[in-house]
Amino acid sequence: MAEKEKIDKKEHLLNVAERVFGEMGYDGASTRLLAQEAGMNMAMLNYYFGSKDGLLKAVVERRMSSTRKEFEVIAHQDMPCWEKINQIVQLYVSRVATSKYFHKIIFREISVIRTGSEVTDFVLENLYQNVMLVHQVLAEGIQKGEFREVDIEMTVAGIFGTVNYLINSRRLASKILKMDLMDDQVLQEEMKPRLLAYLQDSLKTHLLKNETEK
Amino acid sequence: MAEKEKIDKKEHLLNVAERVFGEMGYDGASTRLLAQEAGMNMAMLNYYFGSKDGLLKAVVERRMSSTRKEFEVIAHQDMPCWEKINQIVQLYVSRVATSKYFHKIIFREISVIRTGSEVTDFVLENLYQNVMLVHQVLAEGIQKGEFREVDIEMTVAGIFGTVNYLINSRRLASKILKMDLMDDQVLQEEMKPRLLAYLQDSLKTHLLKNETEK
DNA sequence: GTTTATTAATCAATCGATTGATTAACTTTG
DNA sequence: CAAAGTTAATCAATCGATTGATTAATAAAC
Numbered sequence: 001m002a003e004k005e006k007i008d009k010k011e012h013l014l015n016v017a018e019r020v021f022g023e024m025g026y027d028g029a030s031t032r033l034l035a036q037e038a039g040m041n042m043a044m045l046n047y048y049f050g051s052k053d054g055l056l057k058a059v060v061e062r063r064m065s066s067t068r069k070e071f072e073v074i075a076h077q078d079m080p081c082w083e084k085i086n087q088i089v090q091l092y093v094s095r096v097a098t099s100k101y102f103h104k105i106i107f108r109e110i111s112v113i114r115t116g117s118e119v120t121d122f123v124l125e126n127l128y129q130n131v132m133l134v135h136q137v138l139a140e141g142i143q144k145g146e147f148r149e150v151d152i153e154m155t156v157a158g159i160f161g162t163v164n165y166l167i168n169s170r171r172l173a174s175k176i177l178k179m180d181l182m183d184d185q186v187l188q189e190e191m192k193p194r195l196l197a198y199l200q201d202s203l204k205t206h207l208l209k210n211e212t213e214k
Numbered sequence: 215m216a217e218k219e220k221i222d223k224k225e226h227l228l229n230v231a232e233r234v235f236g237e238m239g240y241d242g243a244s245t246r247l248l249a250q251e252a253g254m255n256m257a258m259l260n261y262y263f264g265s266k267d268g269l270l271k272a273v274v275e276r277r278m279s280s281t282r283k284e285f286e287v288i289a290h291q292d293m294p295c296w297e298k299i300n301q302i303v304q305l306y307v308s309r310v311a312t313s314k315y316f317h318k319i320i321f322r323e324i325s326v327i328r329t330g331s332e333v334t335d336f337v338l339e340n341l342y343q344n345v346m347l348v349h350q351v352l353a354e355g356i357q358k359g360e361f362r363e364v365d366i367e368m369t370v371a372g373i374f375g376t377v378n379y380l381i382n383s384r385r386l387a388s389k390i391l392k393m394d395l396m397d398d399q400v401l402q403e404e405m406k407p408r409l410l411a412y413l414q415d416s417l418k419t420h421l422l423k424n425e426t427e428k
Numbered sequence: 429g430t431t432t433a434t435t436a437a438t439c440a441a442t443c444g445a446t447t448g449a450t451t452a453a454c455t456t457t458g
Numbered sequence: 459c460a461a462a463g464t465t466a467a468t469c470a471a472t473c474g475a476t477t478g479a480t481t482a483a484t485a486a487a488c
Binding site: 164195197202 | 327372375391408
């Protein structure tokens, strides 16, 4: 039970840190606040993760690794590229919608210069891998004649950028979409399917050739 | 000449602050560093702008107001909606490409909770106004039968999100596009026209109806 | 009884902000 | 024109508060 509690407590701190980092940013979240929100002594933070940066690193790493594997599985399946893109987008939106704060954290991390942290490079490399998987599927689709000859890199940026925009600036997005994206239920049941529908429509018109025959 | 120097110095601090805030984030940029980078005593910061937050506010306000007016001019012109969208996108990309750090700042500002700052609400309201102008043009285009019946709000998010993604995560975008977006010349002469071409192509295929007749 | 977990107290460093003094530039006065 | 008065600009020094991190002492677990 001690082992269990230890793990639970560490896990609890990770969850709290993900939220607080996401809300206030890395520099905006003090170790005292992090510990207080997690209901533990602030020395425990260093005891568990060595440093504040170590805590951020742990928060980031536990989510990034798993996601890419799922991406890879889809990308290497044997199906039409249009299907692959569809599934990848679906997975990505799902991931983003369930972990509200995580994508804020990593996007902020790669947009800021924080000297002396290894986290940025880790995030950068991981995101790049994900991007390249989508890139690969698009290239394959074009090569097979399934897709129009679009600007692959920009198309990728369009997908990730759109999702990012809606998730990372949730207050603005709430005003635009006229729905409360802070509410998890609204996010899941209204915004998510709507975003998916848009991405599918947008990608379909942009990628697929005009089926003027018939 | 004294008057001139005073203004120049304030302006200089604003320029430096825009860069430093953009690079390190609000909390990451200390007033000492800001003053040092601007080559002045740190008391001048408070003398000019009252507080650190006042400096950020000044940095943000001097750019936001002017941009919206230009947006409005385009939106209210008498031309096909497709032309309007084109011009707005062109203006927006131009703006973003010339002020490298500014859009990092405002996007970060609306994605973070900073208690006791009026800046967030100001940014939020301004961005919303810009978004609504695009929204209005899209709605008009649909109503006139010029555009397909797309999800307007999502389409807007797609435009702003794509540009945002490329600008705010420039290091990642540099890896993806295989060009050095830190280099201003590359940004202007290679990335900007390419982004514009993509947005036009993407919007054209998504918004315009299939001209299969004729 | 030894290892592991947890605490309160404390560390040096840095934070944003303010102070009082000094300089420079312009105005007023004689 | 020159002396006296006034304002704005700039500085070094320092304020109290907070930062991330560490300690030494204690409690719990095995």
